[in-house]
Amino acid sequence: MTSSPVQILFVLGGARSGKSRYAQGRAEALSRSRVYIATAQPFDAEMQERIACHQADRGAGWQTIEAPLKLPEAITVHSGPDRVVLVDCLTLWASNLLLAEEDAEAATDRLVDAIRSARGPVVLVANEVGLGIVPDNALARRFRDIAGRINQATAAAAHECVAVLAGLPLVLKHPA
Amino acid sequence: MTSSPVQILFVLGGARSGKSRYAQGRAEALSRSRVYIATAQPFDAEMQERIACHQADRGAGWQTIEAPLKLPEAITVHSGPDRVVLVDCLTLWASNLLLAEEDAEAATDRLVDAIRSARGPVVLVANEVGLGIVPDNALARRFRDIAGRINQATAAAAHECVAVLAGLPLVLKHPA
């Protein structure tokens, strides 16, 4: 990690695609010092259960940080040369930005700056949500636009990009 | 087929992706003795039409078995060393399990056991349904979870896994 460039890995997948598990496995191979940055907010029982389920999957050895909105700042603070940061996921962050009426474009720029200047490897997970029927309501369409733009910006900044389908990785961008 | 391991092929695709046609072509290349296991239930006119349309596509030389719920059992009974079994599709089966309030996790385990111990080649078709916007209603979210877990388990058990997009195959897992 000392002289090679900091690694940015972007993992993209659908719901229940196995993307989180894949990303976790890759992160664990990068360092024994691990920070998990969660963007989920446990608003209701269903979300609480999903969060608990992911936490159980991760097991020990992970420090968990919650950053529903200030994700770029959390990446900057918690990244380090001998530590891997796993962000799960960018799409819930997009949703949080929208609900908080934040400027999503400016936030995306800050995210890209944060991962590019991170002091250690960063693994980022996102949902692909743009491959179904156009949603009826305007808010869902705005969400889809924001999430898609974040995915494009992150993929452009990443050294490696992997789509996960039915638990199987498909490389979209090979590490140089 | 005598000494080589039984072949499990998993074909994943969206609606109107050409996945059924691709799976059928692959199945027909495997054996002249062909069993089609349908999980669809002709509840209404639209579904009846879709089933009839698929049947016409298959043409002669196929024996059709209906197994809306007891799919693992049907695979075990109908597979054989000189016969190919085509299952279309796992996602309707997931929907049937949910509506019948069956234990989807136990059923998935039985499915994996059945395809692993099948006495001949098995081709399985499934829909990918997790790449759109998060559905509003909780039942659709549960369905998406069940379908996604079935897809992951089947892909893990399969020797070969192919995604079909606009009629074109994309290999996700190469046969060893």
Add this chain to the structure above:
Amino acid sequence: MTSSPVQILFVLGGARSGKSRYAQGRAEALSRSRVYIATAQPFDAEMQERIACHQADRGAGWQTIEAPLKLPEAITVHSGPDRVVLVDCLTLWASNLLLAEEDAEAATDRLVDAIRSARGPVVLVANEVGLGIVPDNALARRFRDIAGRINQATAAAAHECVAVLAGLPLVLKHPA
């Protein structure tokens, strides 16, 4: 362009996947004489904004033609040996056909004829809309069927087919 076969490139992607930008880049590399065939109809403010946004992305050097329904005819008229035609997108065309109660199957056949007999390179953009939950309403399901069949027919006729995910191209069909 004189003796080699006319090139048909099909670009498939989700909402906000970067498919239009990718297709435009490929089209610009093919010729300096460029025709953009738009299928969008500026019914409301949101659609007007999206159209204006795409237009600004394209910049100068493009002639814009609107063909919400008579797309095959527009391709035939505007294609030429030293000119590239970019169609964006087939999925809005599918939607327009459905709303105008046109025979979608016959229109798809005319589209395939038009791109096969085009006198110059044609780049076609489409949305993949079949990878989410099955829509509740019958019209959306019909739309999904029509869009999917158009995608399959176009992919079959194309010399090259590329899926775009998070701005990254994934080759589905290599040019011979």
